Amino acid sequence: MAKESKKKSPENNKSSFREYSESFFVALIIALVIRALVIYPFRIPTGSMKDSLLEGDFLLANKFVYGLRSPDWIGIPYTKIGFKIPFIRTPGFRDPHPGDVVIFKYPKDQSLNYIKRCIAQSGDTVLIRDKVVNVNGVPFQNAPKTKFVHSTIYPQGAQERHSFPPGAGNRDNYGPVRVPAPGDTLRFTQSNIDKWEEWMVVALYEGHDLLLKYHGQEIELDEKNLAQWSRYIRQYPLEAYYLDNQSLENTLYTVKNRHYFMMGDNRDNSLDSRYWGFLPERLVVGEALIIYWSWDNTTPLYRILNKIRWSRILKLIH
Numbered sequence: 001m002a003k004e005s006k007k008k009s010p011e012n013n014k015s016s017f018r019e020y021s022e023s024f025f026v027a028l029i030i031a032l033v034i035r036a037l038v039i040y041p042f043r044i045p046t047g048s049m050k051d052s053l054l055e056g057d058f059l060l061a062n063k064f065v066y067g068l069r070s071p072d073w074i075g076i077p078y079t080k081i082g083f084k085i086p087f088i089r090t091p092g093f094r095d096p097h098p099g100d101v102v103i104f105k106y107p108k109d110q111s112l113n114y115i116k117r118c119i120a121q122s123g124d125t126v127l128i129r130d131k132v133v134n135v136n137g138v139p140f141q142n143a144p145k146t147k148f149v150h151s152t153i154y155p156q157g158a159q160e161r162h163s164f165p166p167g168a169g170n171r172d173n174y175g176p177v178r179v180p181a182p183g184d185t186l187r188f189t190q191s192n193i194d195k196w197e198e199w200m201v202v203a204l205y206e207g208h209d210l211l212l213k214y215h216g217q218e219i220e221l222d223e224k225n226l227a228q229w230s231r232y233i234r235q236y237p238l239e240a241y242y243l244d245n246q247s248l249e250n251t252l253y254t255v256k257n258r259h260y261f262m263m264g265d266n267r268d269n270s271l272d273s274r275y276w277g278f279l280p281e282r283l284v285v286g287e288a289l290i291i292y293w294s295w296d297n298t299t300p301l302y303r304i305l306n307k308i309r310w311s312r313i314l315k316l317i318h
Contacts, residue, residue: 048264067092
């Protein structure tokens with residue numbers, strides 16, 4: 001007696017397809033949740049952390065250790081097409097410590113993520129003399145691969161145009177500058193006009209709105225026109241500035257966030273806190289953990305075995 005051939009019915013085919021589809025979407029959702037809340041992939045785009053981290057290194061960062069931060073933007077990935085949404089941050093196991101390699105949202109353009117080393121935290125005082133970093137009067141222990149590319153030292157007293165705060169000095173001789181701490185109170189008066197820009201930047205990075213209103217003229221003070229703030233402060237009186245629609249003339253501002261002083265290990269070639277200011281905790285993304293892949297961007301693709309930096313794969317980040 002001949003065996004009957006068993007054929008799957010259309011209903012069975014649909015059921016199998018549905019099972020595979022559901023499994024795929026569940027796995028995709030789990031992967032997206034893990035990426036959004038726990039692990040963050042990051043590629044080193046510049047040489048500011050050289051030689052500790054190299055251009056073409058691909059990293060995984062722990063978003064959990066400093067507290068989970070919900071997304072603050074919805075839009076098309078890898079573009080700036082989208083809009084901001086309110087975010088929340090859960091308590092973390094610990095705060096960033098000096099020496100940690102931290103990924104964070106760049107305060108002057110929060111669509112970009114930066115990576116630097118934490119040098120100091122709230123309440124600490126940073127002083128650089130002849131390229132040597134001191135925190136609270138004690139030399140900061142450099143990472144093993146900290147790099148200096150220029151033998152020339154800018155002298156003490158020389159002012160770089162874009163140093164922060166204004167008048168802080170230059171890349172080699174800087175400060176002393178104190179990192180703001182939660183609970184610090186800032187009262188704007190005509191007698192401390194030299195501190196206005198620093199304090200206004202702190203308020204801006206903490207998420208507040210700043211406005212210049214004078215004789216019918218209104219200018220929103222934000223990251224886009226930071227380079228003009230020094231000129232505005234010289235030109236307009238205190239009563240022209242508003243913080244969250246309250247005149248700075250009548251405002252006692254209290255610092256809310258913990259703040260951090262960030263520097264690149266490539267000390268002479270790094271856009272860091274010496275130039276854009278203090279990093280508030282609200283913009284911290286996570287701690288860099290491990291290099292999972294590394295390309296040498298200068299090697300052509302046809303030499304792929306030489307292009308891959310095998311010795312850097314699965315290397316822990318210190």
